[in-house]
Amino acid sequence: MQEKLPVAGCLYVIMKERKKYMGTKIVYNHKSIEKKWREKWEEKPVNPRVDENGNKKQKYYCLDMFPYPSGNGLHVGHWRGYVISDVWSRYKLQQGYYIVHPMGWDAFGLPAENYAIKMGVHPAKSTAANVANIKRQINDIAALYDWDMEVNTTDPEFYKWTQWIFVKMFKEGLAYEKEFPINWCPSCKTGLANEEVVNGKCERCGAEVTKKNLRQWMLRITKYADRLLNDLDKLDWPEKVKKMQADWIGKSYGAEVDFPVEGRDEKITVYTTRPDTLHGATFMVLAPEHELAASLATPETKEAVEKYIYDASMKSNVDRMQDKEKTGVFTGSYAINPLNGKKTPIWLSDYVLADYGTGAIMCVPAHDDRDFEFATKFNIPIIQVIAKDGKEIENMTEAYTEAAGTMINSGDWNGMESSVLKKEAPHIIEKMGIGRATVNYKLRDWVFSRQRYWGEPIPIVHCPKCGNVPVPEEELPLRLPEVESYEPTGTGESPLAAIDEWVNCKCPVCGSDAKRETNTMPQWAGSSWYFLRYVDNHNSEALVSKEKADEMLPVDMYIGGVEHAVLHLLYSRFYTKFLYDIGAIDFDEPFHKLFNQGMITGKNGIKMSKSKGNVVSPDDLVRDYGCDSLRMYELFVGPPELDAEWDDRGIDGVNRFLKRLWNMLMESKEKDIQPTKEMIKLRHRMVYDITTRLESFSLNTVISGFMEYNNKFIEVAKKEGGIDKETLETIAVLLSPFAPHFAEEMWEQLGHVDTVFKAGWPKYDENEMKDDEIKIPVQINGKTKAVIEIPADISKDDAIAAGREAIADKLTGNVIKEIYVPKKIINIVMK
Ligand code: ANZ
Numbered sequence: 001m002q003e004k005l006p007v008a009g010c011l012y013v014i015m016k017e018r019k020k021y022m023g024t025k026i027v028y029n030h031k032s033i034e035k036k037w038r039e040k041w042e043e044k045p046v047n048p049r050v051d052e053n054g055n056k057k058q059k060y061y062c063l064d065m066f067p068y069p070s071g072n073g074l075h076v077g078h079w080r081g082y083v084i085s086d087v088w089s090r091y092k093l094q095q096g097y098y099i100v101h102p103m104g105w106d107a108f109g110l111p112a113e114n115y116a117i118k119m120g121v122h123p124a125k126s127t128a129a130n131v132a133n134i135k136r137q138i139n140d141i142a143a144l145y146d147w148d149m150e151v152n153t154t155d156p157e158f159y160k161w162t163q164w165i166f167v168k169m170f171k172e173g174l175a176y177e178k179e180f181p182i183n184w185c186p187s188c189k190t191g192l193a194n195e196e197v198v199n200g201k202c203e204r205c206g207a208e209v210t211k212k213n214l215r216q217w218m219l220r221i222t223k224y225a226d227r228l229l230n231d232l233d234k235l236d237w238p239e240k241v242k243k244m245q246a247d248w249i250g251k252s253y254g255a256e257v258d259f260p261v262e263g264r265d266e267k268i269t270v271y272t273t274r275p276d277t278l279h280g281a282t283f284m285v286l287a288p289e290h291e292l293a294a295s296l297a298t299p300e301t302k303e304a305v306e307k308y309i310y311d312a313s314m315k316s317n318v319d320r321m322q323d324k325e326k327t328g329v330f331t332g333s334y335a336i337n338p339l340n341g342k343k344t345p346i347w348l349s350d351y352v353l354a355d356y357g358t359g360a361i362m363c364v365p366a367h368d369d370r371d372f373e374f375a376t377k378f379n380i381p382i383i384q385v386i387a388k389d390g391k392e393i394e395n396m397t398e399a400y401t402e403a404a405g406t407m408i409n410s411g412d413w414n415g416m417e418s419s420v421l422k423k424e425a426p427h428i429i430e431k432m433g434i435g436r437a438t439v440n441y442k443l444r445d446w447v448f449s450r451q452r453y454w455g456e457p458i459p460i461v462h463c464p465k466c467g468n469v470p471v472p473e474e475e476l477p478l479r480l481p482e483v484e485s486y487e488p489t490g491t492g493e494s495p496l497a498a499i500d501e502w503v504n505c506k507c508p509v510c511g512s513d514a515k516r517e518t519n520t521m522p523q524w525a526g527s528s529w530y531f532l533r534y535v536d537n538h539n540s541e542a543l544v545s546k547e548k549a550d551e552m553l554p555v556d557m558y559i560g561g562v563e564h565a566v567l568h569l570l571y572s573r574f575y576t577k578f579l580y581d582i583g584a585i586d587f588d589e590p591f592h593k594l595f596n597q598g599m600i601t602g603k604n605g606i607k608m609s610k611s612k613g614n615v616v617s618p619d620d621l622v623r624d625y626g627c628d629s630l631r632m633y634e635l636f637v638g639p640p641e642l643d644a645e646w647d648d649r650g651i652d653g654v655n656r657f658l659k660r661l662w663n664m665l666m667e668s669k670e671k672d673i674q675p676t677k678e679m680i681k682l683r684h685r686m687v688y689d690i691t692t693r694l695e696s697f698s699l700n701t702v703i704s705g706f707m708e709y710n711n712k713f714i715e716v717a718k719k720e721g722g723i724d725k726e727t728l729e730t731i732a733v734l735l736s737p738f739a740p741h742f743a744e745e746m747w748e749q750l751g752h753v754d755t756v757f758k759a760g761w762p763k764y765d766e767n768e769m770k771d772d773e774i775k776i777p778v779q780i781n782g783k784t785k786a787v788i789e790i791p792a793d794i795s796k797d798d799a800i801a802a803g804r805e806a807i808a809d810k811l812t813g814n815v816i817k818e819i820y821v822p823k824k825i826i827n828i829v830m831k
């Protein structure tokens with residue numbers, strides 16, 4: 001939005017501007033310049049595959065996280081990510097690479113399906129319309145995208161390969177079926193994705209979400225846990241993201257310990273990372289879903305135990321994970337601590353998760369926070385077994401959770417160092433025959449099916465004789481059929497289940513009457529491998545040919561939002577490793593380098609959304625200020641890795657910068673200004689500052705750097721009548737990744753006929769960056785004791801400090817006065 005001046009004021013400004021440019025040729029006009037260069041680039045692309053001599057250039061693959069083609073179009077937040085990746089691409093282009101910079105559409109998913117349910121429009125139709133609109137908006141960015149590489153995950157030619165990967169996984173035993181509790185809305189009678197559950201309630205109707213056991217397809221990602229963890233070391237990714245992935249995989253070393261149940265034959269096995277604290281286990285807790293949970297109840301506790309188990313089954317996982325007051329119920333049964341034979345009461349509580357470890361834990365309230373809270377609430381004894389500095393705590397008010405100190409109250413183990421024992425205990429326990437050393441992971445197998453229409457059909461046939469049979473590879477793609485109703489069926493099955501012609505089929509192996517799988521894949525399926533397809537998107541024989549893969553893959557730089565730090569990036573790494581294992585590609589990590597950009601929010605950090613009415617569209621800003629100004633402003637709003645609040649008004653600043661630079665160009669270009677020492681020094685310093693800031697992705701300070709140097713050059717130009725040509729050329733090249741149209745025009749105005757993107761990134765010379773040095777004498781009481789070299793424009797304090805240092809050994813008396821006559825003399829007066 002531009003501020004509106006009153007009409008008279010407006011006229012005045014126009015007159016003034018006129019006067020200013022009288023004599024110069026053109027005024028900076030973003031509209032005509034941007035149109036002109038867009039047409040030229042169309043005619044002669046600036047990113048050719050081969051160099052001047054016809055040799056293939058080395059590739060640099062810079063990838064954006066591809067968008068979901070939402071009906072709302074792009075806002076200025078989406079723009080920022082694409083501008084960052086384009087700046088990086090064009091910088092690499094200036095370094096001589098051929099840039100692989102594709103774009104595509106992650107187009108399966110819920111919103112299109114929900115829109116179909118509401119409006120009765122086929123998702124393919126609404127998706128196509130959204131893609132067209134967003135593509136228009138993306139083209140406004142003037143990024144280097146190669147649209148010949150475009151992919152769309154909903155295109156059968158694309159999802160043929162998404163299905164092919166699934167079939168391969170099935171054949172390798174990595175895809176399997178399992179009954180699994182999913183989020184279930186009892187009022188909408190449908191399964192819900194996690195994203196559709198908000199605070200434990202259904203996003204559409206607000207009903208309490210429960211769980212329902214449904215048959216699901218799973219992917220055995222856990223088989224890759226160790227490789228996914230260890231190979232993080234190979235990656236040039238932000239440490240924060242690597243840590244998030246490592247935590248998600250959650251590898252821990254510990255022991256399983258078997259506790260016999262008193263008076264029965266069964267044993268309960270617990271998983272513990274702290275077997276050193278076994279003597280301090282005063283109770284035991286089982287997840288309510290544990291197979292023994294109900295049977296442990298005694299006649300007195302039966303009712304309470306059953307109620308607790310039922311209540312827990314109605315709670316969503318989200319609710320259970322939340323940190324709230326612990327609940328629990330005593331079963332009435334006891335287990336025997338296998339180390340010391342002590343009776344240990346068995347409780348049930350939902351703070352123990354059914355699907356981690358063994359679903360049962362031994363509880364050591366003295367040394368675990370959750371156990372401490374539970375024991376305090378239910379009056380269970382607390383026995384300290386690790387003493388810091390050998391002292392027992394008299395009144396424990398919180399658990400002592402470190403593994404540092406000596407063992408007490410621990411029988412034979414008394415006096416041992418707990419940190420040493422922690423490592424040895426699993427092996428001691430194993431030798432004693434009461435348990436085993438084990439490794440555990442937090443990572444779970446991946447629930448891969450959705451009871452939805454708008455996704456890739458899972459290519460499996462259920463045959464009464466042969467069991468699950470994959471659709472033969474040569475029959476892929478298995479196309480998604482047209483349906484009349486997109487509503488989920490209410491039985492937990494996808495709308496596909498209602499189409500008899502689709503469901504009923506013949507077994508590909510034995511020809512018997514069989515039924516098709518009606519579940520579809522999650523949206524992650526296509527996004528886990530799309531980056532491989534861009535470089536060979538029309539290949540009908542292979543997912544990607546060996547030649548193309550060798551030439552163009554893997555991805556050198558991946559840029560996208562931090563919200564994908566775990567799932568999408570982990571799934572992509574898993575798929576890549578799998579495809580490597582079956583020989584489809586010959587690298588096993590997809591993304592060498594990663595950059596996560598922050599979010600652009602509305603005022604007060606509120607997420608931009610249609611319902612909040614705070615969405616800023618780039619369209620008007622491009623029209624009023626031009627693409628170059630908006631590109632630069634997107635970067636100027638703050639460090640790219642952090643969230644930033646959007647404020648339209650700031651764009652004036654960068655726009656003014658471009659205008660002032662333009663005026664300086666017009667003023668200087670035909671004058672043949674000879675470079676002064678000052679111009680040369682500033683030029684080298686500018687190249688140094690811009691390059692180092694760009695290399696470290698400090699893009700906001702690159703933009704402010706351009707402004708600062710511009711002001712300095714304008715000062716110099718005032719004295720010298722303008723700026724030398726080489727400096728202006730250098731500015732054009734440095735600016736080319738940021739304001740490509742402006743840079744091209746500047747380059748042409750300076751007399752070049754070819755594109756600025758062939759110029760090559762400028763170099764700096766540290767010697768040229770230095771200030772001039774001068775020699776001056778350092779005196780004590782008027783007698784010269786040393787001569788030193790200092791920068792000509794050094795400050796008084798720095799000069800005196802340098803002088804004192806040079807004669808430090810002679811400064812024995814009391815200093816009364818320090819004199820600095822600039823560029824002449826330093827004199828220290830002493831008593
Ligand atoms: C005794 C103990 C004493 C524990 C102590 C901790 C501290 P990580 O590192 O995350 O693997 N645990 C095991 N299975 C669990 C489950 N299904 N649900 C909830 N908690 C479970 O954590 C392992 C520790 O978490 C285990 O070690 C166990 O408590 C608990 F001073 O056993 B510990």
Ligand code: ZN
Nearest residue numbers: 463466507510
């Ligand atoms: Zn069969």
